[in-house]
Amino acid sequence: MKRKITLKQIAKELDVSISTVSKALRNSIEISEDTRDKVQAFAKLYNYRPNNIALSLKNRKTKTIGVIIPEIVHHFFAKVIRGIELVANKRGYNVIVGLSNESFDKEVINMQMLANGSIDGFILSIAKETLQQQDYHHFNETISQGMPIVMFDRVINDIICDKVIIDDMKGSKNAVDKLLKNGCKHIALITTKDYVSVGRLRTQGYLDALEEHKLTPDSNLILKMDDELLSEDHLDSLENEIEQLFKNNKKIDGVFAVNELYAIIAMKVARKMGMKIPNDIQFIGFTDGVLSKHATPSLTTVSQHGQEMGEKAADLLINKLEHEEDEEHFQTIVIETNLIERESTK
Amino acid sequence: MKRKITLKQIAKELDVSISTVSKALRNSIEISEDTRDKVQAFAKLYNYRPNNIALSLKNRKTKTIGVIIPEIVHHFFAKVIRGIELVANKRGYNVIVGLSNESFDKEVINMQMLANGSIDGFILSIAKETLQQQDYHHFNETISQGMPIVMFDRVINDIICDKVIIDDMKGSKNAVDKLLKNGCKHIALITTKDYVSVGRLRTQGYLDALEEHKLTPDSNLILKMDDELLSEDHLDSLENEIEQLFKNNKKIDGVFAVNELYAIIAMKVARKMGMKIPNDIQFIGFTDGVLSKHATPSLTTVSQHGQEMGEKAADLLINKLEHEEDEEHFQTIVIETNLIERESTK
DNA sequence: TTAGTTTGCGAAAACGTTTTCGTGTTAAAA
């Protein structure tokens, strides 16, 4: 087992200095054609590649982006990563991934591990626990040490950095508009507790749409789930709650859910209760996941364009890394949502 | 914006040598209690952390694992990553992710980028294109340079390294056994072209089960899809092919599909044609994805235990990295599959 | 006092690069 070859070894072998080898490989004009060819041939033969770590140390930059997301077994986040990876690689960067598992502590630890020289900047979406505790010191510390952060999807206004978000309010307003236009009179909302900002915003969009159509929201039609329920098999109780909702409000003829799973489960309950989709009742969900596409009936959803978010975030970060001029100039990119109409609406 | 503080700066500030600072921070007995306390207090105040890159260079190890997968927007691979990340972090390693997008070139490039010192070892699953071309030189080169590789799921026997696989043959044999036990007489198989090893093995399991029950396979019941179809919206033609299959073989009363999506789509077609699931026809798929769980009816599947695969792979790799004794000793871990019974079977 | 032993600390090398600066040799110009 031969270790990777280094400049020093080449130098020794060819009886020249390390500097000469380095220069020869970089086609420096300082070096005679003879020596240059000799060195390059030798390097090629032994498949020499400069050691990345040494370069990182010397250049004080790693050409690596740190990504921290709450969860990877999740269609949306997976798509974002793909987007990040795509442009990062295209621009000569690597991607290193940390999972917070929605935990504050893991988020902090992960950031600390990476911030000690391993990466040049962060792209991240904030863990739920962090959002609840509202403790953001680790973000501010990282930023004040000169390491740029780009936040996506779950962001915090108070923190000054680049951001990539979707217009949750507008997206859900459009969705509810669509239901109203399709003739729905009693639209239920299935959402999360308010501390998840996207849940709150999407709820607001729902309310706005109603208001615009001069309808007064009926609090009986709004189901706020504690989204611990999403994790694992508390799904049964979710099903029960939805069933109660339908039983207590026979007039419901439309449902807007703030994520894909809520919508799918609601559809399941509705069908079980004998309602016809989309004739008796119509459904719209949020997020462009695989479930929506392949459910029967397939689900109309608000598409979040996860991959695009990732691409934009990576571009934003790399721009900041490569143009120090913009150091004090932060932007927030809003990605347009669009409604993907499928079988669950008329 | 203050840069991260270094030993040198601390040394200068406190008017001692760099060595003293380093030793003080590592609680060396060489250093007097006075100096030690002074240095540690100062370091704490300025939130000193050793620079990872410098450590990597010095120690000639990065404590980072490179993972290369064909695709991340995929439930199975996402679960594997989660498993890897879990044990990697627990054992003090970071995870850096590369996507091959099923492309040979991207696989090679990604490996080259990472192999130049950025990581200590690889965990990977081979791109389809690589499997087709059967060009494995990049794996062998990496290994011969002393960088260990652990392969999972899609592996190659000829390459000598640690592997984590599932028993695809046994898993699908069990599934088909189940269908037979449930009274199915005419079981269709929906599979991929043979160059994808898992497709081939799962097909073999199907054949074995039939043989064991003294049934002769009917080639009309076997549909081999060119799995380019999986990508994007060639799904319609998949649907058509399945419909033809059903129409030409009215007696089909069971379907085994080598992945989740094929099974879901087959169920959809069957329902559209008026068949009742699971009374008229039963379905079993492969992979423990989110689709199977939330489809209606929910799909009985062979679970692959992606997360466990990731965990095992990471343990294997880190063991190899930390115990050079085992350098020549490679193992293949076979993860048991199990059948998750849901509504699509009796 | 002298010799020996601790104690506390610093210098320097090493990891693998790139780059600046210096220097000796040769060729061209005066």
Add this chain to the structure above:
DNA sequence: TTTTAACACGAAAACGTTTTCGCAAACTAA
């Protein structure tokens, strides 16, 4: 023949650590 310029290369510093070794000063023992 002397001066100057061009050419080809090497030495050394720097990036931030850890660690080995050496060395003074301050003790302890004789």
